[in-house]
Amino acid sequence: MRFTRTLALAATAAAAISLGAGIPAAVAAPTDVDSGAPSYQEFASSTYRDVDGGYVVNGDELISSQTDLRAFYDRLIGLDTPTDGLIVNTVNGADxxxxxxxxxxxxxxxxxxxxTRHDDxxxxMQSGAALWESASSKIDFVHVSSADSSCTTRNKSVLFSVEPVNTSQYIARAFFPSSPDRQMNVLVDDSIWSSGAWTPTNIIGHELGHTLGFRHEHTRPESGTCFEDSNWRPLTPYDSSSIMHYPQCNGTSGDLSMTSTDRAGVVALYGN
Structure with missing residues (x-):
C-alpha cells in the first residue's frame, strides 16, 4: 500500500494527540498526498523541533537528527506497510x-x-510503569530519587530523566531504546493534569510504552488512518483499544487503558 494518508500528520505531529513518544493535543486530519507530497524542505520546516533539538513526529515520537528526519521522510513517501495489539519499532530491520x-x-x-507537582x-510514573511491569516480570522501572535534584540527560547515574516542559505541542513525549543518550528523557507538560479521560497514569503508561520500543498501534493498515511508517514488526493481532492507539485515529478506547492484547505483546517481546 503506497503511503497516501498522513504525511501531513507526521509533519504536524505536535498537534496530533494530547499525549505524546509524545502524546499530541489534537490529531490533524489525514491527508492524501498522491496529488503532490510536500518536498523534504517543506516537511522539515513544518516539523516541530523540541527543546533538546530533536524532531517530534507522529504526535510524540522523537527523531534525533536531520539525517534521520530525511530517512523518515523518504520512508513515508515510498514504502509499503506491513500487512500483519502491539508492534515494536525496528531499526535497520532489528527490534x-x-x-x-x-x-x-x-x-x-x-x-x-x-x-509542587513533583510528588504527583x-x-x-510509578503507576504508569506498573502497567508494563505487571505484564512482564522482566521489566523493572526504578526511580532513583537521589538524582531528582540534578535530573537531566547529563546525569549518568540514571538511564533517563523525567523533566517538565512548557509547550502547546504535546502533553508528553518520550524516546525509543535506540535514541541517543542526550534525548533519553520523558518530557511532561502541565496539561497532563487537565486531559479529561486520559489519566496521568495512562498518559505516562503510553509514553513508557515508547521507551520500551513499542510503536503507535494506529500505524497499522487496519486503522485506516494516521499511518506513520513501516519500521515495525507485529507482536499481536491489531488492537484498536491498545494503550498505544490514539483514540483520534479510529481507536476504540477513550482512556488509553492497557488491554490483554497489550500484555500479550509485552510478553512476546520481553518474556513473562
Missing amino acids: DKWSASQVGNLTYCVSTKFG VVAA
Missing part, C-alpha cells in the same frame, strides 16, 4: 528493544523542577 539485563533496571529520576509526577 528496537532493551537487552535482558537493561530492561530489568530501567533507572530514572524525576526533576524537582516540577515544583513521581506517583504517575
Whole structure:
C-alpha cells in the first residue's frame, strides 16, 4: 500500500494527540498526498523541533537528527506497510528493544523542577510503569530519587530523566531504546493534569510504552488512518483499544487503558 494518508500528520505531529513518544493535543486530519507530497524542505520546516533539538513526529515520537528526519521522510513517501495489539519499532530491520539485563533496571529520576507537582509526577510514573511491569516480570522501572535534584540527560547515574516542559505541542513525549543518550528523557507538560479521560497514569503508561520500543498501534493498515511508517514488526493481532492507539485515529478506547492484547505483546517481546 503506497503511503497516501498522513504525511501531513507526521509533519504536524505536535498537534496530533494530547499525549505524546509524545502524546499530541489534537490529531490533524489525514491527508492524501498522491496529488503532490510536500518536498523534504517543506516537511522539515513544518516539523516541530523540541527543546533538546530533536524532531517530534507522529504526535510524540522523537527523531534525533536531520539525517534521520530525511530517512523518515523518504520512508513515508515510498514504502509499503506491513500487512500483519502491539508492534515494536525496528531499526535497520532489528527490534528496537532493551537487552535482558537493561530492561530489568530501567533507572530514572524525576526533576524537582516540577515544583509542587513533583510528588504527583513521581506517583504517575510509578503507576504508569506498573502497567508494563505487571505484564512482564522482566521489566523493572526504578526511580532513583537521589538524582531528582540534578535530573537531566547529563546525569549518568540514571538511564533517563523525567523533566517538565512548557509547550502547546504535546502533553508528553518520550524516546525509543535506540535514541541517543542526550534525548533519553520523558518530557511532561502541565496539561497532563487537565486531559479529561486520559489519566496521568495512562498518559505516562503510553509514553513508557515508547521507551520500551513499542510503536503507535494506529500505524497499522487496519486503522485506516494516521499511518506513520513501516519500521515495525507485529507482536499481536491489531488492537484498536491498545494503550498505544490514539483514540483520534479510529481507536476504540477513550482512556488509553492497557488491554490483554497489550500484555500479550509485552510478553512476546520481553518474556513473562
